[in-house]
Amino acid sequence: MAADGNAPTTTEYIQHHLTNWTYGKLPAGTYCDGKSVQETTGWTVAHCSEEMSAMGFNAIHLDSMLWSIGLGLIFLALFRWGAKRAHSGVPTGMLNFVEALVEFIDKTVKDAFQYRSRFVAPLALTIFVWVFLMNLMDLIPVDLIPQLAAWVSGDPHFYFKIVPTTDPNVTLGMGFTVFFLMIMFSIREKGFIGFVKELTFHPFHPPTKGVGLIFAPIIILINFALESVTLLARPISLGLRLFGNLYAGEMIFILIATMFGAGLILGLFAGVLQLGWALFHIIVITLQAFVFMVLTIVYMAMAFHNDDEDQFTH
């Protein structure tokens, strides 16, 4: 869908599919396709990757936000509907589905998280259903909605990514939210001193008396370095795992899609591949949502875990 009317090259096609609809603060003098399109600094929608990189952090992916919020609202609406209609009688139809999901999450949370919290179970439910819905967008044919969006907007170059979880901003945003919740609950449960102690007194127990005391600061420093890495690795691995899986999955769908234009035989082959990969991907998207949820529960359990004698290193 190149602007000059020619069919895009494969590289252009793939790049186009991997670019977000971005709205950001564009500095003056940015070049796009060799010509300057921006005379003054201001907020605008990016038209090419040069503009996007020029925007830097001061940009927002409109498509990611639109789809993630939209899907989140679908989740909330469905479950709010269920919550309003939930009664102690015999449940039917959709209510059954909602309750089965809630029961499943409740059981999973109770298995991994033995503390009392009103927050963790709803957190797990939100993560599971929301991430699943966002991942589910991956199964929609890659060109369908972007082409529709391009047609509606009138701009054939319109960038529109419909799988929010292929945007690292989305997955890392959730990962770091979980991270901050972890720190928050950790400090709430153990106090600030307890939290710092957890970071500095494990995995090596510093000597508390005798001549070894002079080594204590060094050991504490080593502990802190190790524990900080462990702690920071959690949100990053949480976010990147989901992003990586979905990005790779989406990439393969795009690659398969490029084969559709290459003759009948290859097109049929691509169709078979598409079907196979989509079927396989049903497992992947569910599993990734589940993994994200379970790890979050486990991290929350660690944050609530308060046992000074326990030498278990997280």
Add this chain to the structure above:
Amino acid sequence: MNLNLTIIGQSITFVVFVLICMKYIWPLIIAAMAERQKKIADGLAAADRASKDLELAQEKAKHALRDAKTEAASILDSANKRATQIVEEAKEQAREEGNRIKAATQAEVEQEVNRAKEQLRSQVATLAFVGAEKVLESSVDQSAHKDMIDKLAASL
């Protein structure tokens, strides 16, 4: 990978969604499910109790049936006894009545015989006189032989 404001937007959205879920969704569904669980448990307990009650009632019914049977048997027995007794009494009465009637009849017959005898006796004298007159062709002094005839009549 271009990290930008989206990461913050997503974080805020995430927290808001979780809070909404925590406040308006999760407790309602969990409460309804817990209530249903309690209801089902109560129902099962009630069913258990009912089946126990049923067993008890059946036991009771069996007892009552057995008692009734025994009572019926005893009633039948006594009724039989009573019937036999009544029959016996009736027989006794009948026999007595028969005897009484027989006795009365006998007495009547005897009376009848006696009356006939009396009549006969009273008429013997006359007959004897009439016969003797016929034999003697004369009148007989009735007064002269009256004693003799009377004696004859009395000996009859």
